[in-house]
Amino acid sequence: MPSVSNKGLSMPQSPIRKLVPFAENAKKKGVKVIHLNIGQPDIKTPQQALDAVKNNNINVLEYSRTEGSEEFRNKIAGYYIKNNINVSASEIIVTTGGSEALAFAMNTIADSNDEIIIPEPFYANYNGFATACGVKVVPVVSKLEDNFALPPIEDFEKLITPRTKAILICNPGNPTGYLYSKEEIQKLAALVKKHNIFLVADEVYREFTYDNKVHASILKEEGLDEHAIIIDSVSKRYSMCGARIGYLVSKNKEFIATALKFAQARLSPPTYAQIASEAALDTPDSYFAEVKTEYVARRNLLIAELGKIKGIKIARPQGAFYCIAELPIEDADHFAQWLLEDFRVDNETVMVAPAAGFYATEGLGKNQIRIAYVLDQASLKRAVRIIGEALKSYKG
Template sequence: MPKISQKGLAMPQSPIRKLVPFAESAKKNGAKVIHLNIGQPDIKTPQIALDAVKNNQLNVLEYSRTEGSESYREKIAAYYHKNQIEVTADDIIVTTGGSEALSFAMGSIADSDDEIIIPEPFYANYNGFATASGIKVIPVVSKIENNFALPPIEDFEKLITPKTKAILICNPGNPTGYLYSKEEIKKLAQIVLKHDLFLIADEVYREFVYDNKEHYSILQEESLTNNGIIVDSVSKRYSMCGARIGFLVSKNKEVISTAIKFAQARLSPPTYAQIASEAALDTPQSYFDEVKTEYVARRNLLIAELEKLEGVKVAKPQGAFYCIAELPIEDADDFAQWLLEDFRVNNETVMVAPAAGFYATEGLGKNQIRIAYVLDQPTLKRAVHILGEALKTYIG
């Protein structure tokens, strides 16, 4: 029998999606599953985006330009300008989701066996993208005890080798909700300049920043003109996860010209999704104000309810819509599967994402879960109640 590739065998399963068969089985058996495992917002997509697709006059659904339509990239550049990020349309490549933008970035700056340093826990698919590109993830540990703040610069410097090509951050963070301060971004800028590295920032949650804090982009830092790369997406900003539209943004012309070659190999981003995403840029500020207010209320309720549970430790997110909770158990994978297979409250259970898959260091996060607070407040409160009852039963 022909053999599967070593790269394929090494590809990690998604901690967000790997329990789906157990959830589907629970539903087929009549249970209701509350999904806390995936960042699929229940917020309505802006009507202006939906109408743009519904009312378009296309007669032929053609390929678009490899880098995305010019009109869309011009509007994206104007969006960034409003956010104090000065880039042009030529600094932007429209991609099939933020995932493709990250893959293009990795492919453009690193060769097989090169290394990228990432503070952990981090978005689980970074492991997958790195494996697909033949890149080694070198984790630097951030801790729940200090809310997953940026680790000391000394911790980064100890890990830098001749193989190191970049530091990658998510700001605000998935899965932690941590928001890097302006001072922390400047510290990262200093270290990448000192060692001639790239700083890649996944900024897809830029709009979701709480407690009167402000998001500071790496491309607001003038010193990073040649070292900064932004990965971005419309998925969460406009609740358009199914559009699969993202961007790769850099002022480094060589990065862009290299990434375009990867983009040419996949031909072009989807036309209808670009039409919707371009229209979404005209979404009024009131939409974001309302969404942010709702997420703050959900976060506050979730944290308050989790803190009532005996033995549970939780970090308070300052952005995005995720949090990491540490549970008084040994194996969150086993607990999460047990929830779906064996535990019910009024024929309901919850689905969570075990956090070990958000770490690269073996053994870390095994007693932690990620919760996405993308559901309405009554559902979140009910979900935490079920979680609390489940812990009592599971621990015995």
């Protein structure tokens, strides 16, 4: 029998999706599953994005340009300029989701067995992208008791080797919701310049910052043009995850020219999704004001309700719409599966994402879960009640 690749065998399962079969089995039995496991917002997609696809007059659905249509990239550049970040269409490559942007970035800056330093916990698919690209993830541990703030810069520096190509951050963070301060970004900027490596920032949640805090983009840092690479996306910003449109942004001309070759190999991003995404960029600022208000209310309710459960420790998110909670158990993977297979309250149960998959260091996060607070407040309150009742019954 032919064998699959070692790379394929070493690809990690998604901690967000691996429990889907258990959720589907529960649903087939008539159980209502409340999904806290995935960042799929229930906020309505802007109508102008849906109408742009519905009302187009395309007769032949052609390839777009490899880097995305010029009209769309100009629109993206305009969005950044409005946010006091001066970029041009030539410094943008449209991708099939932020996921493809990350894969292009890793392939462009790193060869096999090169290293990228990432504060953990981090978006679980970073492990998958790194494995697919043959890149080694070198983790720096951030701690729940510090609210997952940036680890000391000395912790980064002592991990830098001749194989280190970049530091990668997510700001605001998935899965932690932590928002890096201007001072923390400046420390990272100084470090990457000192060691002549890249700073890659996944900024897909940049619109979702709370408590009057301001997002600090790496593209605003002076003298960082050759080092800075932005990963961005319309998915979460406009509640249109199914569009699968993201983009790379960098002022480093060699990086953009090289990444474009990887983009050419997959031909082009999807045309209809670009049409919808271009229209979404006309969404008024009032949309984000209303959405942020709702997410703040959801976060506050979630933190308050979780705080009532004995033994739970919680990190307070400052952005995005995720929260890491530490449970009074040993194995969150087992607990999450048990919730779906064996536990019910009024014929309802909850699906969570075990947090171990958001770490690269073996053994970390085993008793933690990630919660996505993307549901209405009533659903969140019911979900936390179910988790609380489950912890009383769970035997481990």
